[in-house]
Amino acid sequence: MNTTPAGTRALLFGTTSLIIFTFNVGALAAQETEGGFLGTLVLGESKRQVQTDTAVPVTYVDQDEIDDRQAGTVAELIDSVPGVSLVNGSTPQGSGINIRGFGANSTFGTDSKVAVQVDGASVGAEKLYRIGTQLFTDPFLYKSVSVIRGTVGSFEYGSGIVGGVVKLETKDASDLTGGEIGFALGQTLEFSSNGNGVASSSVLGWQPTQDMEILLNYTWRDQDNQKDGSGGTIGNSAFTLPSGLIKAKYTFGQNRDQSLTLSFAKTTASDRDVPFDSFTTTSDSFGTVDRDTDSTTAVLKYNFNPISNDLIDLDVILSHADQQIDQRYVPGSSPFEGTPAGAGIIGLVGADHRYQTTKLAFKNTSLFDTGAVRHDLRTGLEFIRRERLDASTAAGGVDRRVAIFAVDDMRIGDAWTVTPALRYETSKITGSTAPNDGIHKNDALMGGVSVRYAFGSGLALFGNAAYTEGLPIIDDLSTASAINQSEKSRTFEIGASYDRTDLFQSGDTFAIKGVIYQTTLNDVTSYLVPGVRPPAPTLDKIETEGLELELSYAMEIGLYMDLNANLVKGTEFGPGMPATDWRSSPADSVRVTLGKKFGDELDLSWEVVANKSIDTGTAAASGFGIHNLRATYIPQDGVLKDTQIRIGVENAFDRDYTPHLSTRPAPGRNIKLSLSRVF
Numbered sequence: 001m002n003t004t005p006a007g008t009r010a011l012l013f014g015t016t017s018l019i020i021f022t023f024n025v026g027a028l029a030a031q032e033t034e035g036g037f038l039g040t041l042v043l044g045e046s047k048r049q050v051q052t053d054t055a056v057p058v059t060y061v062d063q064d065e066i067d068d069r070q071a072g073t074v075a076e077l078i079d080s081v082p083g084v085s086l087v088n089g090s091t092p093q094g095s096g097i098n099i100r101g102f103g104a105n106s107t108f109g110t111d112s113k114v115a116v117q118v119d120g121a122s123v124g125a126e127k128l129y130r131i132g133t134q135l136f137t138d139p140f141l142y143k144s145v146s147v148i149r150g151t152v153g154s155f156e157y158g159s160g161i162v163g164g165v166v167k168l169e170t171k172d173a174s175d176l177t178g179g180e181i182g183f184a185l186g187q188t189l190e191f192s193s194n195g196n197g198v199a200s201s202s203v204l205g206w207q208p209t210q211d212m213e214i215l216l217n218y219t220w221r222d223q224d225n226q227k228d229g230s231g232g233t234i235g236n237s238a239f240t241l242p243s244g245l246i247k248a249k250y251t252f253g254q255n256r257d258q259s260l261t262l263s264f265a266k267t268t269a270s271d272r273d274v275p276f277d278s279f280t281t282t283s284d285s286f287g288t289v290d291r292d293t294d295s296t297t298a299v300l301k302y303n304f305n306p307i308s309n310d311l312i313d314l315d316v317i318l319s320h321a322d323q324q325i326d327q328r329y330v331p332g333s334s335p336f337e338g339t340p341a342g343a344g345i346i347g348l349v350g351a352d353h354r355y356q357t358t359k360l361a362f363k364n365t366s367l368f369d370t371g372a373v374r375h376d377l378r379t380g381l382e383f384i385r386r387e388r389l390d391a392s393t394a395a396g397g398v399d400r401r402v403a404i405f406a407v408d409d410m411r412i413g414d415a416w417t418v419t420p421a422l423r424y425e426t427s428k429i430t431g432s433t434a435p436n437d438g439i440h441k442n443d444a445l446m447g448g449v450s451v452r453y454a455f456g457s458g459l460a461l462f463g464n465a466a467y468t469e470g471l472p473i474i475d476d477l478s479t480a481s482a483i484n485q486s487e488k489s490r491t492f493e494i495g496a497s498y499d500r501t502d503l504f505q506s507g508d509t510f511a512i513k514g515v516i517y518q519t520t521l522n523d524v525t526s527y528l529v530p531g532v533r534p535p536a537p538t539l540d541k542i543e544t545e546g547l548e549l550e551l552s553y554a555m556e557i558g559l560y561m562d563l564n565a566n567l568v569k570g571t572e573f574g575p576g577m578p579a580t581d582w583r584s585s586p587a588d589s590v591r592v593t594l595g596k597k598f599g600d601e602l603d604l605s606w607e608v609v610a611n612k613s614i615d616t617g618t619a620a621a622s623g624f625g626i627h628n629l630r631a632t633y634i635p636q637d638g639v640l641k642d643t644q645i646r647i648g649v650e651n652a653f654d655r656d657y658t659p660h661l662s663t664r665p666a667p668g669r670n671i672k673l674s675l676s677r678v679f
Contacts, residue, residue: 046552046560047593047605050511052497055419055450055462056153057083057515057548061145063175068603068632070190070648070672071139072197072221078166082548082566083149085586087132087279088662090226091237093271093293094278096132098661099149100519101544101570101584102163104132106279106619106663111526112473114163115154119170119263119299121319122158122384125355127475129348129394130277130286131325136295137267138243140188140201140219143171149548150517151466151491152448155405155423156363156380159446160470162489162521170245170263173213176205176678186678194670195226195237211252217245228665229656235281236274237664243267253304261301269293273330276349279663286349287334292326313365318358325353354389376409388474390432395477397431415454421466422447431477440483444469448491458500464493472525481538482525491519507556518545529574530583530618537575542582544570558597565590570616581616587623587660588612603632614660621660627652646674 047065051058059081071077075089075097087104088095096104103114109125109132116124118137125131146167148154154161176184183206190199201219208214221241226234247263269292276286302316329350336342363380382403390396403425410418426443448466469486476482495515503510521542528536546568554560566589570582588611595605606629613623629649635641654669 045509045597046554046562047595048550048552048562050497050499050513050550050552052460052499052511052513055417055452055464055495057149057493057495057517058153059147059149059550061147063143066139066142066145067644067646067674067676068630070630070646070674072192072199072223074135074137074139074142074145074168077139077142077145078147080564080591081147081149082550082564082589083164083546083568083586084147085589085661086659088664089135090667091223091239092136092241092267093239093269093274094132094236094280094663095135097135097163097166098584098586099147099163100517100546101542101568101582101586105584105661108132112160112470113526114166115158115161116166116168117157118168118265118297118321119319120301120315120317120361121297121299121321122357122359123295123297123321123323125323125353126386126388126473128325128353130279131353132278136269136293136323137168137265138201138219138221138241140199140203141170141217141243141245141265142168143175144169149515150464150493150519151468151489152421152450152464152493154466154468155421155447156378156407159403159423159425159444160468160487160489162468162470162491162519170247170265171203171215171217172247172249173205173207173215174249176203176215177207177213179207179210181207181210184678186676188674188676190672190674192223192670192672194667195223197221197223197672211250211256213249215245215247217243219243226667226670229651229654229668230665231668232665234664234667236278237281237667239269239271241267241269255307257304257306259301259303261299261303263297263299263301265297267295273333276327276329281664283333285334285336286345287337288330289327289349290330291328294322294324296320296322310367313367315361315363317361317363319361320359321355321357323353323355327352351391351394352389353391353394355386357384357386359384372412374411376411378405378407380405386474394475395431397429397474397477399427399429399474401425401427401471414456417450417452417454419450419452420447421449423468425471427471429472429474429477429483440472440477442471442484442486444471444486457498459496459498461496462494464491464495466491470526476525479525485523485525487521487525488523489519489521491517493517505555508554510553512549512551514547514549516545516547519543527572527583529577539572539574541573542570543573544568544582544585558599560593560595560597562593563591583616583618584661585614585616587614587621599636601634601636603630605630611659619660621658624655624657624659626650626655626657626666642677644674644676646672646676648672648674 075086079086083100085098096109098104108127112126148165157165186203188201199221203217206214225238245265249261251259271291273288275283276289299319305313329346360383366377384401386399388396405423407421424445429440431437446468450464452462454460468489471486472483497513499511501509524539527539549565551563570585571579572582591609593607597603610625631647633645650670658665
């Protein structure tokens, strides 16, 4: 680790405190349960369950939390996950996800080190200059989001994943019908004061038979330019976003052990006279464009899971993701129009872009024993074809890949879990235009291991190690040094978790999980030395390290608390330059939610979000603290029975601030009202 003394002390203090605390509460809980069976209890419940049963740093956002957060974008669904930072997360355009200092930044919407999947389909672009489109979809289409932080849990989903994986699962008809034959219609209306936002989501679930289910969803979301905390207009924050989802599932076989699922999701937008640089608030030297964006994802999945054979749980998944961006330069909008430099700028801003990713995946899960070891073995074979359209300033071509992977959760007794993981991937990139034509081949073997020991008291200690390689991508065709060189990353993690019921009093639940990580990225090709215009040398190495903490506590009387914290330090190294702060390091942050549930009828909560000030040398941001208030009311009888009424007040004190890594001010006070009902 390459840290400052203060940073090292902070990490060591956090680790020691976590381990001492979990040992102490473990001993306390063991003493409390020595008397034997305590009887049937009603347990308290907080907003989010901490995933203490795995060594992988993963956070799961379920349907209840999706509804509760009233998010306008997918990014806003996961901004409460430790390690996740957003770039302009309140709009679908010009925004992105940054995890552990990798992913989106103010120049590109992604750096290929954060993977996004929808129902198993790999979505999003590799790199688009000044255009962020990784999050181009609507939250109303989804029932759950999982965020895997770091590399150790990523080998089933791709190579070169340093930041993490975002997995989205679309809704099913049975989520509405409860698995019973018939129709169910859901309608949600949402209104927001800042930007006069309006959203409508209509969803129909139909089960004509026990074996067939069909879902139709149409969502329309509209927002004007928002205001920041000082009352100023946040330019380039308006959007209109229609989205749709069609999903069908057919179950068949002698024991209903086979199924076929088809999902088709589509989101579009038509923006007129907007800045080409979607990260900015006003037009600059690039001028403005008329931009049409179309994002389509189609997935066909076959599952075979025979009851009599634990060795087979087979998924065959054929997916196709298509993201198309058509742009037309608005004449007269660039100050460089008519100059020698203007020709290049107009060619850049008027370029169309299209990414198409087709993937055929075979994945199987086998359960078996070898002596005292119980295995949960997941294996897979993937064929991937990604095609990028030629643009005037970016090389087009085809990237064909074949990958195999194996991940084995080996449980030894009731205490030990050892999980080795391997992935081997080959790539063949064919450039379609000179001088970038030709074939470039690369391959890599990568993998990792997790070791977890669970004590009987609810305490668990774990350690992870992972190595991955980011094989060259189509965008690297324009750089000779990058197209034949992979980026190499190593990550080490240690952590502890503890969960217990009846810890301090009867019926309460407590869970805590902390992870300390250290990541080194070598043979860097994605980032240039700062302050040097292209062609410029790339960085030699990037080191990041941090502490992520998740905690939840709930009492039988309905009181609950959730806490997420993230402390991180990053350093970049380049030829002929001293070690400096990593330009994409997120700010240290903490998020605390306090709430009270009154049965199934009313849920009130107060959320505090605090970020520490940060100055990396290339970017700086002041610290801030904001308050969000939420109330969910679900009448249990009367004419409004089962209607969900939600009121949220975000940035309640109208704080004027700009989060680190963002290029626009954050929205000021925003009052939201949602009405939802399933008929």
